[in-house]
Amino acid sequence: MNNTLTALLGTELPLIQAPMAGAQGAALAIAVSNAGGLGSLPGAMLTPEALRTELTTLSGGTQRPWNVNFFCHTSPVPDAAQEALWREALAPLYAEAGLDMSAVPAGAGRVPFSHAVADVIEPFRPPVVSFHFGLPAPDLLARVKSWGSVVLSSATTVDEARWLVAHGADAVIAQGLEAGGHRGHFLSHDLSAQMGSLALLPQIVAAVKVPVIAAGGIADAAGVAAAMALGAAGVQVGTAYLCCPEASTSALHRSALQSDVARHTALTNVFTGRPARGIVNRAMRELGPLSLAAPAFPLATAAMAPLRAHFEAQGCGDFSPLWAGQNTSGCRALPAAQVTGALAQGFA
Amino acid sequence: MNNTLTALLGTELPLIQAPMAGAQGAALAIAVSNAGGLGSLPGAMLTPEALRTELTTLSGGTQRPWNVNFFCHTSPVPDAAQEALWREALAPLYAEAGLDMSAVPAGAGRVPFSHAVADVIEPFRPPVVSFHFGLPAPDLLARVKSWGSVVLSSATTVDEARWLVAHGADAVIAQGLEAGGHRGHFLSHDLSAQMGSLALLPQIVAAVKVPVIAAGGIADAAGVAAAMALGAAGVQVGTAYLCCPEASTSALHRSALQSDVARHTALTNVFTGRPARGIVNRAMRELGPLSLAAPAFPLATAAMAPLRAHFEAQGCGDFSPLWAGQNTSGCRALPAAQVTGALAQGFA
Numbered sequence: 195m196n197n198t199l200t201a202l203l204g205t206e207l208p209l210i211q212a213p214m215a216g217a218q219g220a221a222l223a224i225a226v227s228n229a230g231g232l233g234s235l236p237g238a239m240l241t242p243e244a245l246r247t248e249l250t251t252l253s254g255g256t257q258r259p260w261n262v263n264f265f266c267h268t269s270p271v272p273d274a275a276q277e278a279l280w281r282e283a284l285a286p287l288y289a290e291a292g293l294d295m296s297a298v299p300a301g302a303g304r305v306p307f308s309h310a311v312a313d314v315i316e317p318f319r320p321p322v323v324s325f326h327f328g329l330p331a332p333d334l335l336a337r338v339k340s341w342g343s344v345v346l347s348s349a350t351t352v353d354e355a356r357w358l359v360a361h362g363a364d365a366v367i368a369q370g371l372e373a374g375g376h377r378g379h380f381l382s383h384d385l386s387a388q389m390g391s392l393a394l395l396p397q398i399v400a401a402v403k404v405p406v407i408a409a410g411g412i413a414d415a416a417g418v419a420a421a422m423a424l425g426a427a428g429v430q431v432g433t434a435y436l437c438c439p440e441a442s443t444s445a446l447h448r449s450a451l452q453s454d455v456a457r458h459t460a461l462t463n464v465f466t467g468r469p470a471r472g473i474v475n476r477a478m479r480e481l482g483p484l485s486l487a488a489p490a491f492p493l494a495t496a497a498m499a500p501l502r503a504h505f506e507a508q509g510c511g512d513f514s515p516l517w518a519g520q521n522t523s524g525c526r527a528l529p530a531a532q533v534t535g536a537l538a539q540g541f542a
Numbered sequence: 543m544n545n546t547l548t549a550l551l552g553t554e555l556p557l558i559q560a561p562m563a564g565a566q567g568a569a570l571a572i573a574v575s576n577a578g579g580l581g582s583l584p585g586a587m588l589t590p591e592a593l594r595t596e597l598t599t600l601s602g603g604t605q606r607p608w609n610v611n612f613f614c615h616t617s618p619v620p621d622a623a624q625e626a627l628w629r630e631a632l633a634p635l636y637a638e639a640g641l642d643m644s645a646v647p648a649g650a651g652r653v654p655f656s657h658a659v660a661d662v663i664e665p666f667r668p669p670v671v672s673f674h675f676g677l678p679a680p681d682l683l684a685r686v687k688s689w690g691s692v693v694l695s696s697a698t699t700v701d702e703a704r705w706l707v708a709h710g711a712d713a714v715i716a717q718g719l720e721a722g723g724h725r726g727h728f729l730s731h732d733l734s735a736q737m738g739s740l741a742l743l744p745q746i747v748a749a750v751k752v753p754v755i756a757a758g759g760i761a762d763a764a765g766v767a768a769a770m771a772l773g774a775a776g777v778q779v780g781t782a783y784l785c786c787p788e789a790s791t792s793a794l795h796r797s798a799l800q801s802d803v804a805r806h807t808a809l810t811n812v813f814t815g816r817p818a819r820g821i822v823n824r825a826m827r828e829l830g831p832l833s834l835a836a837p838a839f840p841l842a843t844a845a846m847a848p849l850r851a852h853f854e855a856q857g858c859g860d861f862s863p864l865w866a867g868q869n870t871s872g873c874r875a876l877p878a879a880q881v882t883g884a885l886a887q888g889f890a
Binding site: 370387391400410411412413419425457 | 771
């Protein structure tokens with residue numbers, strides 16, 4: 195299968211394994227790249243040291259192209275009143291769990307892509323760098339492109355697709371509402387503007403001249419074929435890789451993905467402060483799924499972490515982000531190469 | 543194109559024109575049926591007399607199969623407190639328009655399918671009857687089936703698809719979140735359970751043994767091909783027919799559909815009390831899009847009607863339901879036969 199996307203990425207298949215922070219590292223990316231797709235390393239939650247280690251493993255584990263992904267959000271200004279509101283919402287749960295709220299550190303987690311992060315990745319000259327929540331500032335983006343990295347980013351609306359192309363994206367990922375994990379919207383935060391893949395994809399294809407990659411709801415070869423019929427140059431698939439042995443998905447998460455509860459996902463901001471799609475659990479039911487009390491991304495994470503740890507220690511995923519797309523029917527405990535091969539049948 | 547759906551419906555094409563109450567009558571249905579698809583007459587908003595007239599026109603206008611559609615909601619118990627809340631929400635708009643709230647009649651509009659309605663349609667022995675919001679009670683459904691009518695209904699979740707088949711539907715319409723007009727959900731009113739077509743369709747196909755019809759987001763031959771790749775036995779298309787000369791879509795609605803504002807639709811209950819997808823306008827922005835003040839379906843309609851009429855008289859669609867799906871790219875002022883022919887290319 196040769197097309198504009200394989201030409202751009204240098205891959206055998208126009209198939210990208212979606213970066214899934216918290217559920218995978220270099221191992222999954224290596225397996226997918228070696229199987230002919232584009233494996234992706236999620237960089238957003240890694241410390242500089244961990245990022246360097248993972249990139250060393252990844253670049254040493256495959257001779258083929260790979261991708262590293264970062265978030266491009268604006269770091270929030272901490273808001274004491276908002277944080278107090280959030281802690282008040284969580285207080286009954288802390289009491290139930292016997293946890294001490296005063297021990298929770300303020301702030302936390304994911305930092306946006308920066309020159310400091312670029313310093314870490316520069317020696318590796320990533321073949322592909324993908325971004326979520328827009329693109330980095332022009333000087334930073336120019337630096338990434340100066341290494342020869344191909345640059346991708348996600349669009350959730352036609353306007354975002356046009357913006358990304360105007361600001362230098364080499365290809366656009368059309369992220370349909372079905373997709374698991376964080377929504378990539380960055381121009382408007384009105385969730386009603388988010389579209390299903392069947393509507394979004396052809397409208398983005400019609401609006402931009404760069405290759406468009408379909409993401410959201412694709413779980414098998416039929417989904418791949420459908421996306422290609424709609425004019426996609428390729429696909430990005432995440433959820434279907436979550437149960438592969440090469441992923442680091444927790445046992446709780448794997449179990450939820452392969453059960454009937456996975457059929458009900460929702461967009462929630464209670465885990466990070468930003469809307470992301472996950473399997474509905476107690477945290478989403480009792481606190482959201484969309485909470486006005488949650489601090490700005492990624493500040494909501496800090497006070498949720500002790501609850502998550504407490505319940506996970508009891509084998510309970512009620513306060514864990516169980517990220518998943520709306521189509522978990524492709525989740526199987528099979529090697530990533532096999533999942534990739536099955537998806538590739540959709541290009542035939 | 544012969545398959546399980548054309549065999550069931552007796553049509554040349556596995557293509558259904560979606561019934562669109564308020565935007566079309568027999569003329570559009572006749573044009574689509576004569577072009578080889580299944581034309582649909584929306585019956586939900588018609589008086590018995592108007593229904594009889596339309597059915598006479600429809601059955602006299604084509605020798606080919608046609609469909610008539612009804613709603614199966616439970617009639618709401620009027621709630622004075624809720625109605626007062628709604629009128630309070632609308633009061634500033636009435637004041638702006640110089641309208642008199644006390645002149646608004648209580649109750650209104652759409653009645654669910656009943657034996658009285660069945661009395662009207664029985665002489666016409668409709669080849670196909672489709673329902674929205676579930677199915678009628680068993681005795682009423684048995685009566686419809688006794689005439690030989692094929693029965694269809696919409697599912698918005700896998701559970702609803704299974705329910706419809708268990709209760710007698712001959713085929714299931716998988717209504718993706720992209721679809722315009724009223725959502726067909728009837729088992730759960732939790733909108734987070736609603737899925738995009740790319741995720742919903744293959745999961746329903748895997749769950750039931752009857753033919754599955756894809757609806758939502760399909761605007762052209764590529765969309766048809768995508769739906770068929772996902773295992774659909776056929777498609778139902780609405781939005782792409784709204785600008786046909788045979789439709790009765792208002793000039794305001796046509797103009798909105800063919801402009802950039804059509805790219806932002808949302809689910810709203812402010813026009814009828816039940817979530818439906820329309821182009822975002824002032825009523826949706828200021829009252830909703832989802833309002834807790836709106837009375838149960840279809841009671842919200844009564845107090846909105848004078849506002850709608852007032853603004854429409856000024857050439858303004860700010861308080862009109864501008865129903866549309868998330869993909870209006872197929873809306874062209876072309877004869878329905880031509881739209882049908884273009885969509886049919888997707889079966890090739």
